[in-house]
Amino acid sequence: MKKIAVLVSGGGTNLQALLDAQSRGEILNGEIVAVISNNPEAYALERAKKAGVPGYVLTREQYPTARDLTVALVNKLQELDIQLVVMAGFMTIVTEELFQSYANAIINIHPSLIPSFCGPGCFGLHVHEKALAYGVKVSGATVHFVTQECDAGPIILQKTVEVLPDDTPEVLQRRIMETCEWKLLPKAVSLFCQDKLVVEGRNVRILQ
Numbered sequence: 211m212k213k214i215a216v217l218v219s220g221g222g223t224n225l226q227a228l229l230d231a232q233s234r235g236e237i238l239n240g241e242i243v244a245v246i247s248n249n250p251e252a253y254a255l256e257r258a259k260k261a262g263v264p265g266y267v268l269t270r271e272q273y274p275t276a277r278d279l280t281v282a283l284v285n286k287l288q289e290l291d292i293q294l295v296v297m298a299g300f301m302t303i304v305t306e307e308l309f310q311s312y313a314n315a316i317i318n319i320h321p322s323l324i325p326s327f328c329g330p331g332c333f334g335l336h337v338h339e340k341a342l343a344y345g346v347k348v349s350g351a352t353v354h355f356v357t358q359e360c361d362a363g364p365i366i367l368q369k370t371v372e373v374l375p376d377d378t379p380e381v382l383q384r385r386i387m388e389t390c391e392w393k394l395l396p397k398a399v400s401l402f403c404q405d406k407l408v409v410e411g412r413n414v415r416i417l418q
């Protein structure tokens with residue numbers, strides 16, 4: 211059974227999707243054993259508490275540099291014997307120590323079809339504002355492995371939705387969350403925990 215930590219900063223709807231999938235028995239060979247937030251006020255911590263999963267807080271203010279925060283995070287992950295790190299709306303800068311310690315074992319969810327509308331500064335509603343401004347007819351979500359380069363690691367799963375003529379960034383964001391993110395993330399986590407994801411350069415092969 212692989213031990214999973216979910217890193218959060220905010221509302222935690224993706225965390226909730228993972229917890230719900232776990233309670234339905236859909237995370238095969240994995241267990242969420244920790245939720246770690248950089249924001250003590252994150253509602254995600256409340257969701258963890260309700261599900262009986264221990265929550266931990268590491269704020270940027272507690273550490274002189276981003277590197278010090280990252281080292282503390284890696285120490286906590288190792289102390290808890292974590293094998294998979296899931297970034298589910300985790301909004302703080304971390305440094306190479308995390309990627310080195312958890313190479314091909316950190317998964318992120320991004321609310322666009324990477325390589326569109328991603329990269330530094332492209333988060334939250336900005337993603338959907340950019341997609342609408344560009345005039346794309348489909349958007350979606352991507353689950354990928356995390357590497358040092360922002361939003362550029364090997365892609366695990368993607369799912370599309372239609373962009374509709376009257377969409378606002380908020381409406382599109384919600385449609386992508388409901389129809390893509392909350393389904394893709396638990397699926398990718400379960401595949402990882404079953405050792406079904408094989409990274410070959412930029413490509414991720416999914417074993418049947």
Ligand code: GRF
Pocket residue numbers: 219220221222223224225298299300319320321334387391
């Ligand atoms: C999601 O849109 C996710 O794709 C992005 O951050 C947002 C987090 O939302 N990385 P929530 O905290 O899971 O509700």
